[in-house]
Amino acid sequence: MSQPTLPKHDAGEHDPKTVNQQQDATAKPRTRPTLNLQALGIYIAAVVIFLIFGMLNGNFLTAGNLRDIAISASVNAIIGLGITFVVITGGIDLAVGSIASFVGIVSATLMVNAGTSPFLALLAGIALGLVCGALNGVLITKLKLPPFIATLGTMSIYQGCAYVVTNGRPVYNVPKDFVFMLNSYIGGVPVAVILVAVLAALCWLLLRRTVFGQNVIATGGSEETAWLSGVRVDRVKIAVYALSGMLAGVGGLVIVARINAAQTDAGSPYLLTAIASAVIGGANLMGGEGRIAGTLVGALILGALTNGLVLLNVPSFYEQIVTGLVVVIAVALDQGSKGWPMMKKRSREKSEKKEVTA
């Protein structure tokens, strides 16, 4: 909790009430209107993509296919929710894919080789994800490592751990009860999709209706200001990375249930797609911005692209090109709709910062 470049202020000197009022006063009018405008853009884009695929292939908009799209988007959505929090604080979490693999292989090993009950193995997996994520947060805050570097390192560490657990071998014969818990249907609705809905609702409440959420947004807006306003920036960051790790773990468990096995690298493809989901949904890698609903729509768009391009018989190499283009276009539209305010804000902040430190 030390910020060496800043003058020593005691957070307790500030009156917390006035701080909150200040935050509200500055945050609301500046961010809300642009957010809504941009959010609308993403929903329109999603609807357009779904309609285009629906026109090109009659099978696309059938209930069965839409359900499959929702399932295929679920892991990206779950991991993307955690990434959204991290990105809002101005950080990045490159370890999510490895954590998903690590948690999956550990939980499966517990069930298959140690005979742990599926429910306990599930909890153990979630706890492991939380610990892995919290460790990222500690590296970033206490060792002052940039998030990119810290999580680049732990990405490799956790992936290595995943290999070590079973010596690289996959774990098969995952108990049916476990598969049933995460990969079944309630009244025709996949459990994974229900799980996404529940987690997203909780994340939204956490971000928009709690002091913690305010602190996350404040930290991303300007770390210095947040710290000066009495926000315990380090604690907020550790909590955010722990949340990201935990959700990555949940994603890893869903993968295990979907493929009836734990593979040592099953989570790795989700790193970039989960970040892409958050970014398409309007999360700003510079921090301060990100939306829960946006991330869900981002994941759905990616799921629809994969599915739709398959139905149209587009080879997977072209599919990657299209997916990349969608990410670039989505972010470009995002910036365009705001008249490139990010650049202006950043340059203004930089000049302000100089004044403060000087």
Next chain:
Amino acid sequence: MNKIPKAATQIAAAAAVALLAACSATPEGSSGQSGQAAGPVSLVDAATKTPIKELTASLGAPAGSADTKLCYITRTLSNEFWGFERDGFEAEAKKLGVKYQTFDVTDESSITEQLDKAKSAANQGCSALLASPISATGLDTVFNDALAKNTPVIILNDAKGTVPGTVYVGPDAKTIGQTAADYIAAKLPEGGKVAMIEGDPGSSNALNRGEGFKAGVAKHSNMQLVASQTAKWDQTKAQEIASAMLTANPDIKAFYSQNDGMALGVSAAIAAKNLTGKVLLVGTDGIPQAKKEIQAGTMTATVSEQPTTEGASGVDAALWLLAGKKVPGWVDVPAFIIDSANVGQYPTGMP
């Protein structure tokens, strides 16, 4: 602060468990998949294993109709092996006049991507499903759904599954390892030290080829396996490992590499020690580059698989099942040795 999300997820998990009673494994509920009389499950004789040539001789040429559509869910086409597998599938389907579509994935870790694509394929309506699963159990849910709808399921190469009613078309990976050991034994009548370069420890191909090779070496009392390490299918890593093995055991007489890509690395390591021609090198797969090395004398032999034949045999098996003919659970497409004696017969592609 992090107590809130943790507690919340626990509640969610508990809720999920509480709802277990209301769950079903399929979206339509628990409609059984048993009790079908004429479905593909009853036509597949799981216990038998028949070579493709015998099968074609007994069942006759398969016939296709224009409304039949075959779907093949393959792996990454950046590995040319799966490209040949697809070529065989598409050429045979075209020849027999049936519709076909191939679904490929990004890379070898795209396990859930493959699952999603298999589901998309099944939703589109396929008369039969052919697949090369990356993870042995990864596509089981799709296979079960397909079989419940009386759609035949054919697995092409590598991950021989456990879902009853599926047909496996491919070689026996253990026999491949054994063939390599027997070939080396024949070339080394006086025996000697041998070494093995293994593939990824998680791959069933690596496990079975290794097991077969070890069993094969054990049959010949004058041969000893002095070193065996994994290079995870990686050429550079294989070169480093082979180089270290030759340093530790300069009298190694032969190397067996579990695929040809790694064998190319071993070949470079042997050349760097000026031992080309003095140390035998047997690879696996029969990729075109390995055949060039065999022609140049830098590699001794390769245990060649027949991906193009497998792809075509998969089409045949699917059409036989659709015509109501009985098909064995394992259609054997055996691997065979390619060395300097017969390499000239395979100038391009893979058989």
